[in-house]
Amino acid sequence: MRYSIFSLAAQALKGNRGWAPAWRDAAPKAEYDVVIVGGGGHGLATAHYLASRHGITNVAVVEKGYVGSGNVGRNTTIIRSNYLLPGNTPFYELSLKLWEGLEQDINFNAMVSQRGVLNLYHSDGQRDAYARRGNAMRLAGVDGELLDREQVRAMAPFLDFDNGRFPIQGGLLQRRGGTVRHDAVAWGYARAADQRGVDIIQNCEVTGITVQNGRVTGVDTTRGPIRAKKVALAAAGNSSRVAAMAGLRLPIESHVLQAFVSEGVKPLIDCVITFGVGHFYISQSDKGGLVFGGDIDMYNSYAQRGNLPTVEHVMEAGMAMWPGLGRLRTLRQWGGIMDMTMDGSPIIDHTPVQGLYLNCGWCYGGFKATPASGFCFAHLIARDEPHEVATLLRLDRFATGRLIDESGAGAQPNLH
Amino acid sequence: MRIACPHCGDRDSQEFTYLGDATVRRPAADAPAEAMFEYVYLRDNPAGPHREYWRHSAGCHAWLVVTRDTRTHAISDVQPARPARKGAVA
Ligand SMILES: Cc1cc2nc3c(=O)[nH]c(=O)nc-3n(C[C@H](O)[C@H](O)[C@H](O)COP(=O)(O)OP(=O)(O)OC[C@H]3O[C@@H](n4cnc5c(N)ncnc54)[C@H](O)[C@@H]3O)c2cc1C
Ligand SMILES: [Zn+2]
Numbered sequence: 001m002r003y004s005i006f007s008l009a010a011q012a013l014k015g016n017r018g019w020a021p022a023w024r025d026a027a028p029k030a031e032y033d034v035v036i037v038g039g040g041g042h043g044l045a046t047a048h049y050l051a052s053r054h055g056i057t058n059v060a061v062v063e064k065g066y067v068g069s070g071n072v073g074r075n076t077t078i079i080r081s082n083y084l085l086p087g088n089t090p091f092y093e094l095s096l097k098l099w100e101g102l103e104q105d106i107n108f109n110a111m112v113s114q115r116g117v118l119n120l121y122h123s124d125g126q127r128d129a130y131a132r133r134g135n136a137m138r139l140a141g142v143d144g145e146l147l148d149r150e151q152v153r154a155m156a157p158f159l160d161f162d163n164g165r166f167p168i169q170g171g172l173l174q175r176r177g178g179t180v181r182h183d184a185v186a187w188g189y190a191r192a193a194d195q196r197g198v199d200i201i202q203n204c205e206v207t208g209i210t211v212q213n214g215r216v217t218g219v220d221t222t223r224g225p226i227r228a229k230k231v232a233l234a235a236a237g238n239s240s241r242v243a244a245m246a247g248l249r250l251p252i253e254s255h256v257l258q259a260f261v262s263e264g265v266k267p268l269i270d271c272v273i274t275f276g277v278g279h280f281y282i283s284q285s286d287k288g289g290l291v292f293g294g295d296i297d298m299y300n301s302y303a304q305r306g307n308l309p310t311v312e313h314v315m316e317a318g319m320a321m322w323p324g325l326g327r328l329r330t331l332r333q334w335g336g337i338m339d340m341t342m343d344g345s346p347i348i349d350h351t352p353v354q355g356l357y358l359n360c361g362w363c364y365g366g367f368k369a370t371p372a373s374g375f376c377f378a379h380l381i382a383r384d385e386p387h388e389v390a391t392l393l394r395l396d397r398f399a400t401g402r403l404i405d406e407s408g409a410g411a412q413p414n415l416h
Numbered sequence: 417m418r419i420a421c422p423h424c425g426d427r428d429s430q431e432f433t434y435l436g437d438a439t440v441r442r443p444a445a446d447a448p449a450e451a452m453f454e455y456v457y458l459r460d461n462p463a464g465p466h467r468e469y470w471r472h473s474a475g476c477h478a479w480l481v482v483t484r485d486t487r488t489h490a491i492s493d494v495q496p497a498r499p500a501r502k503g504a505v506a
Contacts, residue, residue, distance in 0.1 A: 240461035251457040253436065254486070299434045302463040302486045307417055309430045342457045398457040399450075411456050414434065 003107055022187055023194035028201050028226050032060045034381060035219055035228035037206045037242055039063025041072035041182075041367065042359055043234035044189035044200070045374020046381070048106065051196035053375070054382035059198045060228075061190075062221060064205035068186040071236050071366065074304075074336035076259050076293045078272050078281060079368040080117045080177030081142050084133045087392035087404035088345060089140040091372055094389045096142075096176060098371030108188030110180050111286065116271040117177030118147070118155065120321070122166045126276055130172040137174070145173045156273060160323050166277040179272060179283050179291075185370060209245040215354040216246070232357040232381050234373075237302070237337030239360035246353050250360065251342040251398045253413040255296045256335045257364045258306035260314065262328040264288030278317030289331065292318060296338065296364065298414045306335040338364050344416030345404035348376050348386070349395040357381050358395060363416055420494050423476045435469035438481045438497070463487055469497060 001007060001020060011018055034050060036043045039061045050056040063069075079099055081092035098105075099112050121127045127146075134144035148170045153161060161168045190200050201223070208220035209231060218227040235242045237254050265288050274281040282292035294314035297306045311333065318325050341347065341361035346369065351358050359377045362369060376387035386393075397403055409415035417429040437459050443451035466486045471479050479497035484490070 238463075240459070241463060244460075249454075249458045249460065251459070253459055253461050254463075299484075300436070300461065300466055300468065300486050301489070303489060307429070307489070309428075399453045412436070414436070 003109075022191040023200055026060070026199035026201050028060065028062070028204060028221065028223050029199065031218075031227040032199070033058040033228070034230045034232060035059075035226055036061045036232045036234055037219065038070070038233065038235040038238075039067045039190070039200060039202065040070040040234065040236050041185050041189065041370040042236070042362070042373045042377065043232075044186060044193060045370050046232060046234060046359070046377045047193035047198045047200075047374075048189045048196075049375045049378035050382060051193055051198055052105075054378060056382055057197040059193075060226065061193070061198060061200045062204050062206055062219065062226070063200070063202050066202050067190050067200065068183050071336040071338065071362075072186045072370070073183050074259060074334060075182055075367040076281065076283070076291050077179040077182050077367065078117065078177070078283065079180055080174050080272075081368070082117065082119070082133065082137055082144060082172065082174045082177065083406060084136050085404050085406055088406065089137065089142065090389040091376070091393065092368065093140065093142050094375065095369050095372030098375060099180060100176075102188075102371060106188045106192035108184060108191060110184040110188050112180045113178045114176050115178040115283070116173055116175045117274070118152070118271055119172045119274045120152065120159070120168050120276040121170055121172070122168060122276045124169075127169055134172050143174060143176050145175070147171045147173050155271065156269065158268075158322060158324050159273070160321060163320060166320060177272065180367075182367060189374070206242060206245070209242070209356065211246060211353055211356075216356040230355045230357065230381055232359065232377065234359045234377065236360070236362060236366065237339050239339045239358075243351075243358065243360075246351065246356055248351060248353075252339050252361055253300050254302055254337050255299070255340050255414060256301040256303060256306050257293065257296045257338050258310060258314070258333060258335045259291065259293045260330050261285070261332045262290040262292075263331050265290070265328065273321070275317055275321040278313070278320065280314060280317035280321055282318065282322070290325070290328065294318075296340070296414060297335075302337055304335050304337060338362065338366075340413035340416060342398060342411040342413060343403040343405040344407055344409065344413075346373070346393055347395050348373065348380060348390045348393045350380070351395065417489050417491075419470060419480070419482060419491060421472050421475060421478070421480065422494060422496055423478055424472060427472070427475060431472060431474035432470040433473040435471065438467045438469045438500075465492065
C-alpha cells in the first residue's frame with residue numbers, strides 16, 4: 001500500500017483496522033545473489049539502493065535480532081555534514097542530500113527535520129578552529145555560518161554565556177543539519193526494500209562465512225546455511241566478530257555509548273546544540289523529551305548498557321552548558337555498541353576475500369551516514385568499484401598511512 | 417565497576433585511565449612495516465575475556481593488566497603490568 005493523505009484518511013474512516021504489516025517477515029531461501037549481514041540502518045539502506053538503483057532484488061538482509069534493535073534505534077538522531085577532511089566531507093554531504101529527498105524516495109515519514117546544528121566555541125583558539133572548519137565546508141559546497149556571541153544568544157538565550165571557566169563566545173551553525181526519527185529510518189528502508197522483493201529475515205544470526213578458493217560462497221546461520229554470490233557485512237558494533245568468521249582482523253574496537261531522554265516538556269530548544277568544552281549534545285524530540293548524550297564509556301565493551309561514571313560526566317557537561325537542565329528529570333537511558341576505528345572514520349570497501357564486502361567503523365556518527373552508506377555500499381557491491389565520494393574510505397588506508405583522522409587523536413579509538 | 421589494584425586495594429574505576437589491548441607487542445625496530453601496522457592498528461576486539469591496560473592515575477600511578485569480560489565487565493584478574501608482560505608469551 002502506498003502511504004498518502006488519502007490512505008491515511010481512508011484508514012481513519014475505517015477505524016485504522018485495515019493497515020497491513022509494513023514488510024513481510026521472510027524465511028530464508030536456499031540461495032541469494034546478495035546476502036547482507038545486519039539489519040540496521042546501513043544494511044537496510046544498502047538493500048533499498050541495491051534494489052532501486054541497481055535492479056538487484058534477489059537479496060536477503062539477515063538480522064540476528066529484530067529490525068531496529070541495534071544502533072539505528074539507539075542513537076540521538078543527529079544528522080549533519082560539518083566535517084573538515086576531504087575523505088569525509090563529500091560523503092557526508094551526499095548523505096545530507098539523500099536525507100533531504102528520503103521521504104519521497106521511500107514513501108515513509110521519517111520526520112527529517114532540518115532544525116540546524118550549532119557547535120559552541122568558548123575560546124579564541126576554538127573559534128579559529130571552527131572558522132577553518134566552516135571555510136572547509138563552504139569550499140566543499142556545504143552550508144556553514146560562524147556566529148558571534150550575540151547571534152548565539154538570540155537562538156538559545158538559556159545557555160550559560162558567562163560561565164566562569166567556559167564562557168560562550170559563539171558557534172558554528174549548519175542550518176541544514178538537524179534530526180531524523182531513527183526508528184522510522186529502519187522501518188522505512190525495510191518497507192521500501194521489501195516492496196522490491198528483498199527478503200528481510202529477522203531472528204537469524206550469522207554464525208559463519210563460507211569461503212572456497214578465496215571466494216565467498218555463503219553464510220551459516222541459526223536458521224540454516226544460505227548460499228550467496230556476494231556477502232556484504234554491515235554489522236556495526238559486531239563488525240570485528242563477523243569479519244573474524246572470514247579470517248579478517250579489523251582496525252576496530254567496540255565501545256559503548258549511552259543516550260538519555262528527559263521527561264517531556266513544552267518546546268524548549270528548537271535546534272541541536274553541542275558543547276565545545278566537554279562532549280555533550282542535545283535536542284528535543286517531537287514528544288517533548290530532551291534527547292542528549294556525551295562521551296563513550298572509554299573501555300572496550302559489548303554490553304549494551306553503560307556505567308554510572310559516564311552518566312555523571314554527561315550530566316556535568318550538560319549542566320555546565322545549560323544550568324536549567326538541572327530542573328528536569330531523566331526518564332530513560334540506554335547504551336549501544338559502536339565500531340570505533342583507529343582514525344575515527346568509516347570503511348566501505350572490498351575485502352581480501354572475493355565477493356565479501358565490508359561496511360563498518362561508524363563510530364558514534366553513523367546514523368547521519370545511513371543513506372550515503374547504503375548508497376555507496378550498494379554501488380560497490382553492484383559494480384565492484386567504489387562510489388566516487390567513498391574512494392578514500394578504504395580498508396588499507398591504515399597500512400598505507402592515508403588516514404582520515406578528524407580529531408587528530410591517533411590510533412586510540414576511545415579518543416575519537 | 418571496581419578494580420582491585422594490587423597496591424591500593426579495591427578502587428572505583430573512575431580512578432583509572434584506560435589504554436586498551438594488552439596482548440599486542442611492539443615489534444623489534446628492524447621488523448617489517450607490516451608488523452608495525454598490525455601492532456598499531458589491528459585488534460582481536462573479543463566479546464568475552466579481554467586483557468587490557470589500565471593506569472591507576474588517581475592512585476599509585478601503576479600500570480596494570482586487567483582481565484575483564486567485555487560482555488559483563490566482570491574482572492577475573494589484575495596484575496602489575498611489568499611482571500605480567502615478562503611472563504606473557506610474546
Ligand atoms: C547512544 C548512541 C547515540 C548515537 N548518536 C548518533 C547521532 O546522534 N548521530 C549519528 O550520526 N550517529 C549516532 N550514533 C551512531 C549510529 O547509531 C551508528 O553508527 C549506526 O546506527 C550504525 O549503523 P547501523 O544502523 O547499521 O547499526 P545497527 O543498527 O547496530 O545494525 C547492525 C545490525 O547488525 C546485527 N548483527 C550483528 N551481528 C550479527 C550477526 N552475526 N548476524 C546477523 N546480524 C547481526 C545487529 O543485531 C544490528 O541490528 C549513535 C550511537 C549510539 C549507540
Ligand atoms: Zn593503585
